[in-house]
Amino acid sequence: MTDRLTTLRKTIENVLPNVEGVLALRIGPGGITAPHLFSKEHSEELDKLALWPKEPVPDTLKIILRAHPDAKLAIVCRGCEERGIVEMxxxxxxxxxxxxxxxxxxxxxxxxxxxxxxPFTVHSKLTVGEPIEGVPDPLTAKIEAMSQPEKQAFWKQEFEHCIKCYGCRNICPQCFCNICALEDETWVETGRLPMPNPSMYHMVRAMHMTAKCVACRECEETCPADIPMAVHFRLIARDVREMFNYEPGASMDQKPPQLLVLEEGEYERSGLPH
Amino acid sequence: MIDYKNVLTTCPYCGTGCALHLQVLDEKLVGVLPAKNHVVSEGGLCIKGWNVHAFVNHPDRLTTPLIRKNGKLEEATWDEALTLIADKFGEVKTASGPDSVAILTSAKCTNEENYLLQKFARAVIGTNNVDHCARL
Incomplete structure (x- = not known):
């Protein structure tokens, strides 16, 4: 049995001749990994192909596609990243x-x-590795089991550590609005730390992640204050599942609930805030 | 051909030494990505680090020294600027003594640059008035 890295390399080598580039992870200087666009012209770079740590590749894809909307690309994606791409x-x-x-x-x-x-993909036609079952989320279960006052006290304490780096928003593959509510003084006061009302930032973000968060946990991972924010996105996702029978990224053609109001007209990115 | 590169570097904003990738698309700086498996920052950045790419090609960025002439800042060469600074330091030192000068260095500089600045303060100017912005 060959390992995932070898199989992945072979898969990429097979795909490379038919695309302009394959977005995957590469080990860079000092052993630091980063997303990289592998090309057929420099296929020797695949010697540095990497699997872990997981990086926000859909976000990098978004940056490339904004400049090259018609580019023919391939992307190596894990389950969460695939869900992110579907939602995008x-x-x-x-x-x-x-x-x-x-x-x-x-x-x-x-x-x-x-x-x-x-932890598995469902849409990708090419796959590498054997899919495994999901694992429990003890942190979410623990917070879910708290009483209302306990929850409030827990989140208040967590949010007070926020240094307002905007990292959770920057790294999120689902944050792509041209104008961001978190930069609007109405909701989030700029130029003051600690924030006068830190819950506002995080609750605005939580609401905006409704039926969008694909549980990739990039936000938690980049948070310098270790705020376990994926927990509230997951609890909101549970509610969305119960209320709308919708799971972000699970199906290609089920319309996200927040777009249903637009059903009568064709939904297109207008360049204006939505 | 699409040219996408991540350039690993150290955040220039303070002395912590967080690592970040500058995202370069078609030779233009387009964004910042934290470096997850770096020992210092472990994938985190502050708001300044996340916006490092913004100042590099900013139109407000100074690209030459400026010398105030007749109340107005005018572009100058490094030779002109350094000569002027040396002359003024010399004048102040002669008139009021070396302790009338203070040197403020920066956490954004390297250790070596900071070493040189304290050496300059003590050996050239002759004062122990050396401090740096990280004390703020």
Missing amino acids: FKHSQLNLDNLTLIGLQCEQDEAEFCRCAK
């Missing part, structure tokens, strides 16, 4: 016709690190 497609952020998905199945330790319920 549903919100008119990318064209799936030009995109080849290479699904990378997570292993047990990776799934446990992310407390992931769905």
Whole structure:
């Protein structure tokens, strides 16, 4: 049996001749990994192909596609990243016709690190590794079991550590509004730390992640204050599942609930805030 | 051909030494990505680090020294600027003594640059008035 890295490399080598580039992870200087666009012209760079740590590749894809909307690319994506790409497609952020998905199945330790319920891809035609079952999320379960006052006290304390770096928003593959409510003085006062009302920033973000968060945990990972914010996104996702029977990224054609109001007209990215 | 690169560097804003990737698309700086497996920052950045790419090509960025002439700042060469600074330091030192000068260095500089500045203060000017912005 070959390992995932070898199989992934072979898969990428097969795909490379048919695309302009394959977005995957590469080990850079000092052993630091980063997303990289592998090309057929420099296929020797695949010697530095990496699997872990997980990086926000859909976000990098978004940056490339904004400058090259018609580029024919492939992307190596884990379950969460695939869900992110599907949601970006549903919100008119990318064209799936030009995109080849290479699904990378997570292993047990990776799934446990992310407390992931769905560490596998479902849409990618090319896959690498064997899919495994989801793992429990003990942190979310613990917070869910708290009483209302306990929850309030817990989040108040967590949010007070926020240094308002905007990292959670910057790294999120689902944050693509041209004008961001978190930069609006009405909601989030600029130029003051600690924030006078830190819950406002986080609750605005939580509301905006409704039916969008794909549970990739990039926000938690980049947070310098270690705020476990994926927990409230997951609890909101549970509510959305119960109320609208909708799971972000799960199906290609089920319309996200927040777009249903626009059903009568064609939804297109207008360049204006929505 | 699409040219996308991540350039690993150290955040220039303070002395902590967080690592970040500058995202370069078609030779234009487009964004910042934190470096997850870096020992110092472990994938985190503050708001300044997240916006490092913004100042590099900003139109307000100074690209030459400026010398105030007749109340107005005018572009100058480094030679002109350094000569003027040396002359003024010399004048102040002669008139009021070396302790009338203070040197403020920066956490944005390297250790070596900070070493040189304290050396300059003590050996050239002759004062122990050396401090740096990280004390703020």
